[in-house]
Amino acid sequence: MKKFLTLLKIEGKLSLRCVDSIFFGVCMPVGIVILIGLIAGQNPASNDVGYTLIQSSFGALVTVGICATAFMGIPLTIADYRDKKILKHFFVTPVSPTMLLWIHAVINMLLSMVSALLIYAVAKVFFGYEMIGSKLMFIGSYLLVMVSMYSLGLLIASLCRTVKTANVVCSIVYFPMLFLSGATIPFEIFPQQLQVVASLLPLTQGIKLLKSTSLGLETSLLIPLIVLVGSLIIGIILSMRFFRWE
Amino acid sequence: MENSIEVKNLTKSYGSRLAVSNLNFAVKKGEVFGLLGPNGAGKSTTIDCILGLKPFENGSVRVLGMDPTRERKRLFERVGVQLQSSSYQGNIRVGEVCEEIAALYQSPADYHDLLSQFKLDQYLKQPVAKLSGGEKQKLSVLLALIPQPEVLFLDELTTGLDTEARREVWHVLTALKEKGLTLFLTSHYMDEVEVLCDRICIISQGHALVTDTVPKLIQKSPYKRLEEAYLWVMKEEIAV
Numbered sequence: 001m002k003k004f005l006t007l008l009k010i011e012g013k014l015s016l017r018c019v020d021s022i023f024f025g026v027c028m029p030v031g032i033v034i035l036i037g038l039i040a041g042q043n044p045a046s047n048d049v050g051y052t053l054i055q056s057s058f059g060a061l062v063t064v065g066i067c068a069t070a071f072m073g074i075p076l077t078i079a080d081y082r083d084k085k086i087l088k089h090f091f092v093t094p095v096s097p098t099m100l101l102w103i104h105a106v107i108n109m110l111l112s113m114v115s116a117l118l119i120y121a122v123a124k125v126f127f128g129y130e131m132i133g134s135k136l137m138f139i140g141s142y143l144l145v146m147v148s149m150y151s152l153g154l155l156i157a158s159l160c161r162t163v164k165t166a167n168v169v170c171s172i173v174y175f176p177m178l179f180l181s182g183a184t185i186p187f188e189i190f191p192q193q194l195q196v197v198a199s200l201l202p203l204t205q206g207i208k209l210l211k212s213t214s215l216g217l218e219t220s221l222l223i224p225l226i227v228l229v230g231s232l233i234i235g236i237i238l239s240m241r242f243f244r245w246e
Numbered sequence: 247m248e249n250s251i252e253v254k255n256l257t258k259s260y261g262s263r264l265a266v267s268n269l270n271f272a273v274k275k276g277e278v279f280g281l282l283g284p285n286g287a288g289k290s291t292t293i294d295c296i297l298g299l300k301p302f303e304n305g306s307v308r309v310l311g312m313d314p315t316r317e318r319k320r321l322f323e324r325v326g327v328q329l330q331s332s333s334y335q336g337n338i339r340v341g342e343v344c345e346e347i348a349a350l351y352q353s354p355a356d357y358h359d360l361l362s363q364f365k366l367d368q369y370l371k372q373p374v375a376k377l378s379g380g381e382k383q384k385l386s387v388l389l390a391l392i393p394q395p396e397v398l399f400l401d402e403l404t405t406g407l408d409t410e411a412r413r414e415v416w417h418v419l420t421a422l423k424e425k426g427l428t429l430f431l432t433s434h435y436m437d438e439v440e441v442l443c444d445r446i447c448i449i450s451q452g453h454a455l456v457t458d459t460v461p462k463l464i465q466k467s468p469y470k471r472l473e474e475a476y477l478w479v480m481k482e483e484i485a486v
Binding site: 011092 | 298299345346347349393
């Protein structure tokens with residue numbers, strides 16, 4: 001346990017020194033929630049619903065931190081450490097290199113949770129946000145979305161042989177997920193055809209789930225749950241099959 | 247005397263290319279053993295196989311009487327390893343990389359002592375990336391000493407070091423040897439091998455050409471220095 005904490009401390013410090021993960025994972029979503037709050041915080045999301053725009057966006061905004069850590073932080077760190085043979089070097093120590101992967105999973109989880117809590121605090125303190133649905137259900141959904149996206153991030157790290165390809169693949173995955181899933185731009189304002197395409201993204205389904213639970217909506221969540229659990233299982237199975245330590 | 251490292255009939259190939267062929271040697275406790283040969287001869291592959299980093303088709307490997315893949319956790323408490331051209335996490339500082347490695351072992355050496363022995367103590371707070379090539383190389387040897395190893399593997403230990411730094415490293419290693427450290431190294435510098443090694447094995451294309459003590463090998467050759475004797479063995483490619 002002491003080993004784990006020492007490594008967590010050092011690797012955590014290293015992660016904090018990379019400003020891009022903090023910027024994309026924490027500053028950006030907090031900035032967006034402030035913008036939405038200033039523009040339309042107390043207005044209803046549309047004419048005939050009983051919730052405000054900020055209430056309707058909350059479920060989507062908390063996924064920005066997950067998105068940044070799952071599709072940038074985790075795969076890029078693993079690809080980099082593999083390229084530099086840092087993972088290989090752990091094989092000639094008494095500690096398993098798997099521990100290093102767990103440490104980075106924990107660091108990224110903490111980072112996305114900090115991002116979600118900050119969004120919540122800003123929305124509540126400045127724009128009077130209240131969650132309509134059950135908080136417990138929401139936290140459960142949030143954790144499911146997180147592990148599901150992380151398994152896809154691990155899959156990217158497993159399939160990309162070099163840091164360069166990992167970089168390209170991460171950009172190809174990260175930006176569409178960020179803009180098309182509804183995490184930053186509300187899904188409802190997309191044209192019909194784009195909505196169909198965007199619905200294929202796992203994160204879109206994750207946001208549907210989070211939106212529903214945060215607003216306490218009585219819609220069927222079967223498809224989002226199937227997609228998220230499916231991504232999780234497929235991500236883990238394929239990662240175990242294709243992951244290389246060097 | 248008991249053997250610290252035992253390699254028997256080690257054979258390893260990549261696809262159809264034979265990288266290591268039927269290699270045999272044993273390193274006694276407290277001995278300094280050098281594995282020599284040109285680039286691509288199979289030195290690093292041999293080290294990887296001994297350390298359990300690569301699977302091999304045939305043969306057996308024992309380090310301190312243990313199987314490196316099956317008893318990894320127990321074995322590597324007592325074995326230090328420097329792999330060729332090590333690199334580190336971006337942004338990591340010298341003190342942090344030492345602290346991280348030290349955290350992996352039950353009874354690590356005091357890395358502050360090691361840093362001052364290697365004259366790296368003034369860089370404690372500096373990013374590793376800012377160190378010169380030679381200082382980085384010294385750091386990689388230093389990190390391999392953190393477990394207070396009984397057996398130490400060094401792959402190209404002084405590549406990129408200046409004369410003075412090379413002497414510092416030799417000095418630390420000879421002092422540790424006197425305390426009973428077993429050392430397995432590869433090197434391209436024959437003066438270094440002459441200073442440090444008790445016995446050497448010269449390999450070419452995965453085959454052992456000769457395994458002998460340094461003085462005996464020189465005696466067998468028509469030359470007086472190890473460098474010439476080495477070139478002679480390589481040119482003849484004969485089992486001496």
